[in-house]
Amino acid sequence: MANGGGGGGGSTSGGGGGGGSSLRMSSNIHANHLSLDASSSSSSSSSSSSSSSSSSSVHEPKMDALIIPVTMEVPCDSRGQRMWWAFLASSMVTFFGGLFIILLWRTLKYLWTVCCHCGGKTKEAQKINNGSSQADGTLKPVDEKEEAVAAEVGWMTSVKDWAGVMISAQTLTGRVLVVLVFALSIGALVIYFIDSSNPIESCQNFYKDFTLQIDMAFNVFFLLYFGLRFIAANDKLWFWLEVNSVVDFFTVPPVFVSVYLNRSWLGLRFLRALRLIQFSEILQFLNILKTSNSIKLVNLLSIFISTWLTAAGFIHLVENSGDPWENFQNNQALTYWECVYLLMVTMSTVGYGDVYAKTTLGRLFMVFFILGGLAMFASYVPEIIELIGNRKKYGGSYSAVSGRKHIVVCGHITLESVSNFLKDFLHKDRDDVNVEIVFLHNISPNLELEALFKRHFTQVEFYQGSVLNPHDLARVKIESADACLILANKYCADPDAEDASNIMRVISIKNYHPKIRIITQMLQYHNKAHLLNIPSWNWKEGDDAICLAELKLGFIAQSCLAQGLSTMLANLFSMRSFIKIEEDTWQKYYLEGVSNEMYTEYLSSAFVGLSFPTVCELCFVKLKLLMIAIEYKSANRESRILINPGNHLKIQEGTLGFFIASDAKEVKRAFFYCKACHDDITDPKRIKKCGCKRLIYSEMSIYKRMRRACCFGCGRSERACSCMSDRVRGDVDTLERAFPLSSVSVNDCSTSFRAFEDEQPSTLSPKKKQRNGGMRNSPSSSPKLMRHDPLLIPGNDQIDNMDSNVKKYDSTGMFHWCAPKEIEKVILTRSEAAMTVLSGHVVVCIFGDVSSALIGLRNLVMPLRASNFHYHELKHIVFVGSIEYLKREWETLHNFPKVSILPGTPLSRADLRAVNINLCDMCVILSANQNNIDDTSLQDKECILASLNIKSMQFDDSIGVLQANSQGFTPPGMDRSSPDNSPVHGMLRQPSITTGVNIPIITELVNDTNVQFLDQDDDDDPDTELYLTQPFACGTAFAVSVLDSLMSATYFNDNILTLIRTLVTGGATPELEALIAEENALRGGYSTPQTLANRDRCRVAQLALLDGPFADLGDGGCYGDLFCKALKTYNMLCFGIYRLRDAHLSAPSQCTKSKKSSSVHSIPSTANRPNRPKSRESRDKQNATRMNRMGQAEKKWFTDEPDNAYPRNIQIKPMSTHMANQINQYKSTSSLIPPIREVEDEC
Structure with missing residues (x-):
């Protein structure tokens, strides 16, 4: 190298007299940066050199120092001079030239507008005059020039609109174009990443460089797209200054310059990274981003990443090029990714110092970038992390498992509701629950609920979303779900609002998939009518609405007929685990019955042709099963559930039976039973599927078939x-x-x-x-009628006694009815009530006011006014409460007979004494104010205070002479009023009640834990489950929470809900609900054979065991003997017993209170004669004696069971010793289910 003046070191060469300079190109090319080898001339060391020669030798190197690496294959400048300014100039000329043209056009347009302002006004006035002339009939020719301008404007507008549609993604072509532009921009950025490993500027042959050709094609497309955007832009100036336009200015023209100069300059191509800002828009066009959080997250990420990559590109450019004023000699070789690393540590204020900027331009840029980048890093990164952290943890989609059904549970999803639901749904007594439960709720679960889901992760999944959103319904695969269950908030302050929200959920789900089966909980009975307005709601296809108020009040009403029946029925459809108690206490027998549930199973063909009592006895004795009902299909193939239909009805092929058993495996015996194979088997465990085939009835003569049915009978x-x-x-x-x-x-x-x-x-x-x-009408009375369904067509005596002029029943014949009465006619004053001397009635203590939510007292009255009771058997109902509240309820009660109102308060002892509460058959305590209190411990304060108030009252025994027991139902042969008909002669006089403790009370509770306050002398622990507490076991307390089990029970078998409704509501049917939905009241109807036939249905009653036909079994008898005798002799189905608590212990201080028995017994009958007054105390003694022997003869439940036969073990949930010593008082009931066979004149 020649060095002159300030040149760099190297070898020197030169002439003696003239200081010439020689240039030499370096053929040694560095891989990562430009070699700026400066060749300069040096003057000779002689002192005679001229100043001009020296000056020439000094300035010439600075002019020729800009050289670039060349190869032999690329024709480049022979001097190797850099041309970066040409690339930059093309971009600057394009940008500023276009900006100048736009501004010039705007200026000229503005000046033209200002100058022609007056002329415009003149033309406007002329147009107005022309219009008036045309109105006068004088037509003037239109200026042809104006027509041309209008046509030109129309053409320009059309092109502009077309261009706008193309770039706005309003059409499929536009969306494809927008996505394609973004994809090509990312492709150009990738090409930049590849070329960043080469020198900043180098000689490239366009025909041999593949990446340059691809980049050229991309930029041609960008140029066309830029033209479309320019045409579509309304404001050209703002368009010219847009970020995307600036990106095009500094990336598109340099590519064309590269082709022309055969050079490549990396330059500002890194600006393509700014296109990443539009990433969220592209994802929205593709319908990938739908939520605001996801859009915001992608926006933050795209802005952060694009800014980061763009700043790294600028640092890469200036650091590898050097400062222009330093002759580009202070450059340093940095790769692009090292610059990315440098920018990250700079933004994060870490600054390790291993990589740093050396150039002045780089350091100056870093100063400003730290200010903006640090602010962006400090604001964007935490927000990005927060969005990622707050993303729905349960926002995925359900993947259906082949061969496994799934259900969707939504609504009120809390720890309590979910735990209660899962406890019953996934109970081990259910036969292999191969169903996956998918919970859908819009609020993420708390830690406790999340832990519960994790414990059941094999069968439970949770997804965050709303059933009102079709997208969320698609996520949980609602279209392939087996059912959708909607839970309600039983403790909400506004029941109507809660029902409305659940109805909206049903509408949304049915709108998405009309065929889905829905089981929903409803709080108010009157809101069930809104479900009928949904077109796709079909109860015949499995859609069910479990009305909690209807069932709760129905259970309480049945307890008015047979105290403790609510407890027994609630335990039957609730799944309880096995609890083994060694101590011989009342819990041992109570829990033995608690572990039984209701199951359904198809009956074996061996039962075909047999009567119901015969099959029931055979199942009880042989199979150790208690069958209480069947699903009967009439001639028109309509299905009805019949509870103890009697011996007139024969079992059909494929009949569905309702059984009480401890688990589903036991019920299979009814399906597997074969008379040929299992007739001599004494151990029911051995009754399994046999190998013999069914008898082929088609090969038998009709005589043999009928003979076989006869012999079965x-x-x-x-x-x-x-x-x-x-x-x-x-x-x-x-x-x-x-x-x-x-x-x-x-x-x-x-x-x-x-x-x-x-x-x-x-x-x-x-x-x-x-x-x-049995006790039914003899078939010989009408042999032809027996060819038809005896439940649908009444006998001749019924038809003769019909009074077509009096409406005594509603239009369906299911309930007693009277003409509407004004509330003033049923209001009693305190003195009037006291003089009435009420006895054997039902006292309903109700707390409520004008603002209280209606609880639907109609559901309490309807079961007590069922038409299967005779008119004289109806218990008088007296409401004690606020008259303002009862006026709001009266519209639904004014059609029921024997209803009175005493305005007052249940806390007033004067009001209670006026209605003779000590002579009532049942006192019901309800409250409509329970859900208005936030503190759960105080929700039941009114009911608890009223219950304790009644129990502390004392009564005078002198009024015992006036007391009369309720006229209950007594089957034929059991009427103690007639010595000729009664098996037991003589009656004890009913003594009066002298203390409120002996008054039968049932109290409604909202909070289960408040049951501990009902009795001060029990030892219930606050953590004891409700069904293990003494008040609930004895039938004196009822909580709506026990109805939660009906959701899973209804899903597995919708017939269970129908059976419960049949037992509880007194005969409410879907047709009746549709009628009430129309008029909100029962409609009276004239008696017809069809409506009178509806009276012929079973009912519940209570019988004593101390006297009557079962007196021989009341002391020392077995339940199996009682069951068989009641079934054979009186056609009664005994499925529950009452007995005193721990009566078998024969302790001196034995409690006189009774409780519900473990073995359930109910008695259906056909009798229609009333009971004589019966002593409540003697009834207790009978039950106590009955229980005393039941404990000793526990393994002799079944009359023909040998000592070594299969014992009837009932699985019960484990219970601690402390818990086993808890329930110590209160009563429970026996149940009678008697259908009515005749109609009598009732007044």
Whole structure:
């Protein structure tokens, strides 16, 4: 190198007299940066050198020092001079040139507008004049120039609109174009990343450089897109200054310059990273981003990353180039990714110092970048982290598992509601629950609820969302779900608002998928009518609404008929685990019954043709199962659930039975039972699926088929049976030739055959007649009617006694009805109530005011006014409470007879004494103010105070003479009023109650833990579950929480809910609900055979065991003997017993209070005569005696069970010793379910 003046070191060469300079190109090219090898001339060391020569040798190196690396393949400048200014100039000229043209155009346009302002006004006035002239009929030619201008404007507008549509993503073509531009911008940025490993400026051959060709194609497309954007822009100036426009200015023109100069300058191509800012818009166009949080997160990330990459590109440019005023000699070799690293540590204020900027431009940029980058880092990064952290943890989608069903649970999702639901739904007594539970709620679960989900992670999943959002419904695969369950908030302050929200959930789900089965909880009965307005709501397809108020008040109403029935029924549809207690206490027997649940199973073909009592007895004795009802299909194939229908009805093929058992496996015996294989088996565990095949009825003659049904009915062998006479046999043969019988019609033929046989002298003994005929009407009275369904068509005596002029029942015939009465006519003053001397009535203590939510007292009254009771059997109902509140409820009560109101307060002892509360059959304590208090411990304060107030009252025994017990139902043969008909002669006089403790009370509670305050002498622990507490076990307390189990019970078997409604509501049907939805009141109707037939249904009653027909079993008898005797002799189904607490211990200080028994017994009957007054104390003594023997004869429940036979073990939930010593008082009931067979004149 020649060095002159200030040149760098190296070898020197030169002439002696003239200081010439020689330039030499470096052929050694550095891989990562430009080699700025300066060749300068040096003058000779002689002192005779001229000053001009020296000056020339000094300035010439600075002019020629800018050289670039070259190769032999690329023709480049022979001197190697850099041309970066040409690339930069192309961008600057384009930007400023266009900006100048736009400003010049705007200036000229403004001047033209100002100058022609007056002319414009003149033309406007001329147009107005022309318009008036045309109105006068004078037409003037339109200026052709104006037409051309208008056409030109129209063409320009059309092109502008087309361009706007193309770039705005309003059409599919526009969306494709926008996405394509973004994708090509990212592609150009990737090419920049690749080229950043090369020198900043180098000689490139366009025809041989593949990346340059691709970049050229991309930028041609960008140029076309820029033209579309320019045409579509309304404000050209603002468009010219947009970020995307600036990016195009500094990236598109340099590419064309590169092709022209055969050079490549990395330059400002890093600005393509600014296109990342539009990433969120592109994702929204593709319908990927839908939520505000996701859009915000992508926006923050794209701005942060694009700024980071763009700043790194600028540092990479200036550090690898150097400062221009330093002759580009202070450069340093940094890769692009090292610059990215430098910018990150700079923004984060860490600054390790391993990489730093050396150039002045780089350091100056870092000063300003630290100010902006630090602020951006400090604000964006925490927000990004917060958004990522706050992203829905449960925001995914459910993946359906092949071969496994799933249900969706939504609504009120809390720790309490979910734990109660899962405890019952996933109970081990259910037979292999292969269902996955998907919870959907818009609020993320708390830590406790999350832990509960994790404990059941194999069968439970939670997703955050709302059923009102179709997107969330799609996430949980609602269209493939087996059902959707909606939980309600039972403790909300506004029940109507809660019901409205659940109805909206039903509407949303049904709108998304009309075929989905929905089971929803409703708080108010009157809101069920709104569900009928949903077109796709269909209860026949499995849609069910569990009205908590309806069932709660229905349970309480049944307890008015048979105290403790609410506890028994609540325990039947609740799943309880096995609890084993060694101590011989009342809990042992109570919990034995608690572990039983309601199950359904199809009956074996071995039962076809048998009567219901025969099958019921066979299941009880042989299979150790308690069958209480069947699903009966009438001739028109309509299904009805019949509870103890009696011996007139024969079992059909495929009949569904309702059983009480401890688990689902036990109920399978009814399906597997085969008379040929299991007839001699004594251990029910051995009754399993046998290998023999079903009898083929088609190969049997009709005579054999009917004979088999007959023999099943009489219980004798086919060879010994003489039921069928020769004449009947001949008639049957004729019938067989006329038309064959199917297996289903065998039942009808068997019934017809029995009716036909009854016309002949019967060979059955009177006792056999009593067993088979029971207490029902004799079939011989109307043999032709017996060919039809006896439940639908009444007998001749019913038709004769019908009074078509008096409306005594509602239009459906299910309830007693009277003409609407004004509330003033039923209001009693305190003196009037005292003079009425009420007895055997029901006192309803209600707390409420004008602002209280209605609890629906109609649901309490309707079961007590069921038409299967005779009019004289109806208990008088007296409401004690605020008249303002009762006026609001009266609209739904004014059609029921025997209803009175005493305005007052249940806390007033004067009011309670006026209604003779000591003579009532039941006192019900309700409150409409429970949910208005935030403190859960105080929600039941009014009910608890009223209960304690009544129990502390004392009464005078002198009024005991006036007391009369309620006229209850007594089956035929059990009427103690007639010595000829009564098995027990003589009656004890009903003594009066002298203390309020002996008054039968049932109290409604909201908070389960408040049950501990109802009795001060019990030892219940506050943590004891409700069903283990003494008040609940004895039937004196009821909480709505026990109805939670109905959700899962209804899902697994919707017939269970129908059965519960049949037992509880007194006969409410979907048709009746539709009628109430129309008029909000019962409509009276004239008696017809069809409506009177609806009265023929079972009901609940209570019988004593000390006297009456079961007196021989009341002391030392077994439950199996009682069950069989009641079933055979009186056609009663006994499924529950009452007995005193710990009566078998024979302790001197034995408590006189009773509790609900473990073995449930209910008694349906056909009798229609009322009971004589019966002593409540004697009833307690009977129950106590009954229980005393039940403990000793526990393994002799079944009459024909040998000592070594299978013991009936009931699985019960484990319980601590302290818990086992808790329940110590209160009563429970027996149950009677008697259908009515005749209609009598009632007043």
